[in-house]
Structure formats: C-alpha cells, structure tokens
Amino acid sequence: MTEHYVRDFQAFASNGAAGAPAWLREIREGAIARFTELGFPTMKQEAWRFTSVAPIAETHFTPPASRLPQLAIRDVDALSVSGTGEGPRIVFVDGRYAPGLSSLAGLPQGVEATSLAEATRSGPGGELARRHLARYAPWQDSAFAALNTAFLADGAFVHVAADTVLAQPLEVLFLATSGTAGTDGPTVSHPRSLFVVERGAQAALIESYASIGEGLYWTNAVTETVVGEGARVELYRVQREGRSAYHVATTQSRQERDSYLAFHALTLGGSLARHDITTVLDGTGAELILNGLYVLGGSQHADHHTVIDHAQPHCASHEFFNGVLAQRAHGVFNGRIIVRPGAQRTDSKQTNNNLLLSTEARADSQPQLEIYADDVKCTHGSTVGPLDQTALYYLRSRGLSPEAAQSLVTYGFAAEILGRMQRPDVRERLDRLVRAGLE
Amino acid sequence: MTGKGKREKGNVLLEIRDLHATVEGREILRGIDLTVRAGEVHAIMGPNGSGKSTLAQVLAGHPAYTVTAGSASYEDKDLLAMTPEARAREGVFLAFQYPVAIRGITNAYFLRSAVNAIRKHRGEEELGPVEFMDSLEEKLKIIGWDDSYLNRPVNDGFSGGEKKRNEILQLAVLDPKLAILDETDSGLDIDALKTVAQTVEKLRRPDNATVIVTHYYRILTHIQPDVVHVLSAGRIVKSGGKELALELEERGYDWIREAAPVV
16 A cells, blocks of 8 residues: 555656755665555554554555645635735645745845745755754654655745744645645645744744635644743644545644744644644743644544653643534543653643544543653543533523524633734634634 | 511512432432512522422523423513523522633623513613723622722622622622522521622512522521421422521421321
8 A cells, every 4th residue: 555655756756856965765674664664553452443544544645736726815815824915924725835826025124935846955954954943743663754855855944033923824724725636546745834933932823724625635734833042922723624635743842941932723624634633842941832632523534642741840831722623523632741850840731632423523641741750740631522401591581592502602612722822813813713603 | 578568569579399400321300399579588598419409490490401391480470491591581599509700791781681681671771891990889888899899800700709699799789680699698607698688688688589598597697587398309398488597497308208298
C-alpha cells in the first residue's frame, strides 16, 4: 500500500523538487525510506486503537495536477477565517503557494511570510529554515509525518523577528480543490508550515484548512512552531475540510524559556480526521494553553492525540478539549502529559468533556500522566455524557423553551472553549462557524 | 395578618388543595392545603425530609416528581398542567436550593435569555445586550455585586453563597408574581442572609407574593412573614403567625412530629 507513494516520490524528486538544497533532499530521502519501513498504522497499535486509517491506506491517492487551478478571489475570501481579505494572509492551494490569492501588504517590519520553497533557497533565510525545518515533527516515528516530509517542497514559512509585534493575525490558509481540479481520482496534498517567533516577539497566527468542492481528497499536514525566549504566540487552528475529506495532521511546537503559547484547535470538517499535537515546554517558566473543540455530526470521526511534554521546571500547561457529538459521530481524545525528571514545580491541568447528543454518538477519552518528578501539580478529568437534564430543567424554570435550553447547554460546551480565545474578532468569526456546525 | 394592621386581602395567587406527590414511587407530599394571596409572605418550615423541597419543586414543575392527587391553581389556571417554562413565563419563580451550573454560558447571556423569553411571552420587545446591561445595573447594586459576576459562566465555580446570591439576582431581574425560595438561607453567612432578606423585602408589593421554604428561623428575623406553616410528613400540620416560627426555634421540631397525625 506504500509502493505507489515511493513511485510518486521518485517522480517528484527527479522533477520539480530537484532544485532544493542538498540538506533538504537528504531529509526527504530519509523520510520516504522511513515511511516505507513504518507503513500505515493499524488499529493494533495502541495510539490507533480507536481510529482506522484503512480508508486512507486503501485509496490510491495521487499528487494534485501540476498546474495550479484558477480560483476566484471571492471564493477564497469566503473561506478565509480572517474575513474578506482585510487581514494579511498567505494562501496555498493543494499545498502549493498561491501568491495571487495572498495579500501580505501591511505586514510589520520584521515579519516575513513566504513559501517554504522560497525560504529553503540558499541565503540567510535558507539558513533559518535549515535550522528549524523538520527538526521537531517526528518523521522518524510517524508514517504520516514521514510522508509529508518526503514530499516537502512548498508550504508556509512565517518568521517573526526578535521583539517584533505582529498584532493583526496573519492567516495561513490551505485550500483543497480536489473533486474540482479535473484530476484522475482522489488526490493528496501535504501542507507544511514552519512558524518561527523569535525572542521577545508577539504574534497572532491563524492556520486554517478549508475546501472548495466536496469530493474525496486527503490532506496530510505537518506544522512546526518555535516560540523563542519570552515570546508570546496565539495560534488559531481551524480545520473545516470538506465532508468527504480525510485530514491527518501533526502539529509540533517547542517553547523556550518564559514563552507563552496559546494554541486553539477547532475541528469541524472531514469525514476522518486525526490530529497529533505535541508541545514541548523546553525552557523554564514557559506557559501553554492548549484549547480545543471538536463539533462533529453525521458519521464524522475525529481523533485528537495530544502530548504535553514538560521538559523543564517551573512550566505551566492548561489543556481544555471539549467535544460535541451528534448523530453517529465519534470523537477520540487522548491526552498525555509527560513530566520529565527534574521538571519540578510543573503545573499541569487537563480536561476533556464530551457531550453526546444522540444515543449513537460516541466518545472515547483517555488521559495519560507520566510523571518523573516529585514536586509537581498535575490534574486531569474527563467526562462523556448526554445533555444534563437538571441543567435543562433549570433553564426551563427560567422561561426558556426546551429547544432553547438544549441549544444553550450545547452551545455552552463550545462557548467554554471559544471564551479562551483572546482576539475578539477571530473569536466572533469562529463562533459563527461553530454555531453553523451546531445546527 | 400580623404586623401590618388593617389591610385589604389580596387576590388568591396560589391555591393548593390536597396535593399528593411522589418521587421514584415514594409518596412525599400527602395532602397539602395552602392558599397564598397577593401581597403576602408565607414561610414554610419543617424538619428535613418533611417535603418542603418537594413542594417547591412540584410547584416549579420538576419532571422527576409525579403528582398523584390534588390540585394547584395559580391565578385560577391549572398550574400542574403547565410546563416549567410556561409557569416561569406566567410569573412563577423558584430559587433553587441547589442552583445548577451551566458551563460556558455567561450569567449575562443566561439572564438576558430568561428575561427575553418572558418578555416575548408578554408580547414585549426583546432587549438587546446593551439595553439589558443598563437595566441590570440597579439590580446588581441591590445584591451588592459588580459586573464581574455577569461575565462568569452561570454558577460554574461559584461558592455556595455566590450561587444563592445569583438566585436572588435572578429573582430581582425576573420580578415574578410568585416567588418560592427553597432554602435560599441555608449555608449563607449573616451578610449574605441580610442581602437576601432585604432583596425580598424590597421586591415585596401588593401584587406579588413570596413563599419562603426554610429549615431555620434565622431568615425570619429579617423578613416579616404573614403566615408561618409547619410541614411534617408531607402535610401542613400547623399554621400561625411569626410566633409559631419562634416557638419552633425554641422547641425544635420534635413536638410537631409528635403532634402530627399518624398516616
């Protein structure tokens, strides 16, 4: 099942991607080899016991057509989280940079947003990419990250220089056109992002995935985020792929001393979604907010595996994931917290709450604590259950109709997560998407 | 009617006749008779397990309780036939003994939803967020709160006392005709108790009524009840003036239990 990817890789390596620097070609060669060794995971593996990727493994996905499809700017505006082309955005179509749809005017001095193809060329920028690219995402351990890395040619590169403030959120938008592009059969794209926010800088970023058309396609994304010493980053990730799509993603972040990262992950789309999030608190005094929400219906399946790695002392992490599951939807949450030896004074809190709106909906929630230090504070809790009848009665006793009461309690599950988003404009926009998803 | 001198009797707001109710098959209320008129404050006292909270919840329409016999009418309408929301819209309010947390929903949003549900029912225009916040300011002052409580999720992470105050805020905002306070006084410190009592006194008008369900005499030192009832084993076994409450305070409930007819 992996052979055709190797053939596609050979074609890719000898054609368009040949211009890449030697260090990158070397990484790719290593990654494709690792992919063939690992193969697609099966449900026999612990990390995959609730999620079958057989639909992905058994489908012959091909790379997207070499010519970039022409998209109307109007359609792109409609799918952009930051709105009608007001904020800065960098757009990728089927994983490839689309400068004509991007608008980077108005980015402050010290902020660079470009394609990875550009960033990996030689020169000082190339050095920066070389220092970070593929250094964090675990392509040696994950077949999906390996496959993405093997096909690494383009993608998003955002660099915020030291002590720079990127106040207006920059959106990195990955659009999939499959089902509309006139290709033979379903296609796969491997969106790749590298965000580097240097010491003392502040940045707000939106990473979003959306689709034009409702055909079958597969997005296999990898994002690496580096938060430098004392930097503050708020990263919004919005996944609203098409209803037939498969979405697999690996998000890896590394935080240095006294940095702050708020990572908001919203999962609304795809028929099969798997998101592995790993954050490493790699400097003392770092703080992480990991704030996620999945709203699923129909027969959607979404699996979030998060790892918070406390590698250094005096760090704090607060993780909140809520799921709202209607009809036959299935949500999986696995939250692992690792406190390394010596990571004293760790303060870590994790909650995962799931609301089942039908008797056929299902949620699996697994917290995992691995603590190798003794002076730490770690708590976790998870719930799975239907609407709270007492809450519904309480609201009705205040005059709300049963329908209004139900929608308020349901919305509350989402609002709890949305409420932690600090940018009111982004929050409102996402609030609208969530409300639409709840209907 | 003690302590009020001569006064015209108000219209009957609530009329309960021979009310029986069960929960999970157990009979808790065994023939309640009670008449509450506009302008009155009633206190219903009784030992634990006497049926006080059951009575309060039955009047609000809790789905876990089944009425097996008797009637309750509110403004000449069959209260028991109405849904919980219809009762609320018609002006019945229950301050819960154990207020429920609604995660993710701010107090402000919740209160406005409740006010608008009632306004809509009355054919009045619904209030927008800004108008609503303006109208709230005064009510907040009454209970001694600032707006910070409005942006917190409903009762989520509230202390016991905060939850009770929040019930009283709802009472002040919704301004019902018939308010039932289910042990709102229990677990309150003296300042919170005074706030609750003062709010009830402030809201007291000739056209509304309050039923205070309580285990303790304490709150009645701040609120003047017109009638005090003693509930025991699911029946009102004694009614009287405030002096009855005082007697309960001094003698406890045992003499009432002994005096209660055996069923």
